[in-house]
């Protein structure tokens with residue numbers, strides 16, 4: 001579904017990505033791990049066309065997308081929950097959810113307001129409240145709900161639980177587990193390896209803009225010392 005090979009990207013003269021490789025197959029939950037500043041968000045921004053890759057290939061659903069404008073890439077079916085949530089603060093919860101809603105892939109059972117409200121009942125309770133007045137956790141739920149309302153083939157979550165209270169974190173992890181069971185393909189960027197080990201099918205680690213390790217849960221156990229060196233366990 002998503003295949004990234006030899007990806008390089010820079011901000012001005014400063015090259016941040018040197019050789020990123022990753023794949024997400026249909027129905028998989030895949031993580032992108034790495035310490036602060038190693039290039040995880042830049043990888044996501046390059047996939048989405050928000051940063052122009054300097055070299056390499058990004059292919060999604062069989063089409064090469066590097067160099068295309070972000071809205072065209074998103075329309076192919078990638079739903080992004082960006083770092084820092086970025087909901088529209090002056091719009092209500094409901095308005096945020098419907099703002100970018102679509103079912104371009106003609107799913108027979110698409111995400112609509114009611115199904116998002118079932119997943120996150122708090123959003124239903126706060127449907128008429130402006131998003132800027134929500135708690136951090138509620139804003140995160142809204143950001144996930146808004147991405148789901150685009151009915152994406154691939155959902156990308158960039159640090160979805162960063163800075164949230166443990167109870168809200170758990171709620172978001174439950175939601176992700178539920179989406180996985182429903183067959184949603186997901187790319188997760190996070191640092192919470194303990195939870196991700198149980199949730200994800202495969203993992204990639206990037207260090208200084210290069211993919212330096214990939215494997216499944218069993219590989220993680222076997223290579224624990226090396227993985228610890230890269231990200232801590």
Ligand SMILES: Nc1ncnc2c1ncn2[C@@H]1O[C@H](COP(=O)(O)OP(=O)(O)OP(=O)(O)O)[C@@H](O)[C@H]1O
Pocket residue numbers: 011014016034035036037038039040041042043
């Ligand atoms: N807009 C920008 N202009 C210049 N440099 C940037 C910009 N955004 C990020 N960088 C730099 O690129 C490098 C990689 O940043 P990136 O945000 O991709 O890392 P990350 O792995 O997602 O880190 P974190 O976990 O802290 O979010 C860092 O050194 C960062 O300072």
